[in-house]
Amino acid sequence: MSISPSTSKNCPPLCADCRLRQTSAFTPVKAQEMAFIASFRTGTSTAPAGGTLIREQNPRGKLFTLYSGWAFRYKTLSDGRRQILNFLLPGDLIGLQQEFSDGAMHGIEAVTDVSLCEFPREGLWELYRQHPGLGYDITWLAAREEGMVDDNLLTAGRRNAIERIAMLLMHLYRRLERLGLAKGGSVEFPINQQHIADTLGLSLVHTNKTLRRLTQLGMHEIRNGRLFLLNPKALQRLAEYYDLPPKKVPLL
Amino acid sequence: MSISPSTSKNCPPLCADCRLRQTSAFTPVKAQEMAFIASFRTGTSTAPAGGTLIREQNPRGKLFTLYSGWAFRYKTLSDGRRQILNFLLPGDLIGLQQEFSDGAMHGIEAVTDVSLCEFPREGLWELYRQHPGLGYDITWLAAREEGMVDDNLLTAGRRNAIERIAMLLMHLYRRLERLGLAKGGSVEFPINQQHIADTLGLSLVHTNKTLRRLTQLGMHEIRNGRLFLLNPKALQRLAEYYDLPPKKVPLL
DNA sequence: CGGACATTTGACAAGCTTCAAGAGAAGTGG
């Protein structure tokens, strides 16, 4: 992997220059709040593909905003069975649950090289006190993430293999599209079939065969690390994925 | 069903008399915050067993705290397949996601007769502004609920039928125990096998056979609407359920 | 007693998992 510090993949030194805020995906913030966020940020960091951002057992950890790259939250059972809870894409807040969690722990792992903005966990309370609006935003982000896990639970619990995969492809494609990361019906797609299997509660082999089947049906294609949606309408129908008007989300 | 307005099942007129706050399950609040909560509450209400608190399609709805009884959040697919996302027990905040949700909708249905404290959805922002501490608490509740859905996703995605049922029994028992609702190794258990099936992503028939098997193994017994845990240690082991020191949670 | 609903059982089918192994693709080092 090539670490090039000056690439747009890395967080800019000034939050004001944040590439994410320049997209249409996020709600604008007041100058005052913007200044607070900038001062709240303690630094930036990166992690390599496959790296662990938060260990499943380790309760401590920082608070991050994912600036570039993919990561995922997961839980494992003692015999190694792994369940991916949801994927984290640019703009997602990472590590919030640690602050509150009943103890129910999960790990976070980078899929690609990632670049992150760091915030002090202890400062969260100050944020709520000084900028209730940002506190409100954080609740929003938490509720939004819960909504994604809700969807994944419906998928794992009640959809069959074909529907599950259709769902995941549509879901990821739409999220990336909102971030302006779709180009000509395709998006970067750095996850492998094991990730997909662990997300959907399927075995690797069955995931492979089902993906294959969808490709042969002309639904999609995955090559060179990109996902091409060749028949999004049909995929949506399969997944019962109801596309909603993109709604701007807060960004910390 | 008998509606007796003066029974302890119903919300007291004064929040100060709230039976829930007198248990050890919830974090104490400052007098000031207590007063705000009392004034924030717009009233109380009840719903009969089986009643719909929030319709799956209907985005609007109020904000509630469940005072007594059981309810559950769920999603359905167009052909009727239903996934229960999590159960709601006394003290749980209801309807928060509606405020923020990306549109990802879910319904909420009462299992038993329930009694609720109502809060105005529009007032939420005022709450954050005037009492950041309560805003912080709400984020906590949201994160805690997400943690439960995380667990349920791990269960539906990666545990087999026996483990799933063991997990659910332990989970519900422990939650009720924390609320002081366990008596001599048993708790009220108003849900039926269809609820269990829909929670765990299993069919009704297979749920029945697996429950039966656990009973024959001497793990538990369900009769007269109560759940008796006869061998909690073994159930914990089966489920890989790690009991954590009970932690007080906020109550709105 | 009759009707509605929840639980229970058996038989059979099917979807999915596991096991095994080969083919590609990509990185490593001599």
Added chain:
DNA sequence: CCACTTCTCTTGAAGCTTGTCAAATGTCCG
């Protein structure tokens, strides 16, 4: 630059867990 290792993807076969169908039994309630 090519052998070697390691991963990922792919495919076939066999078996088991779980789902579906059907029907009996039990329970609650008017």
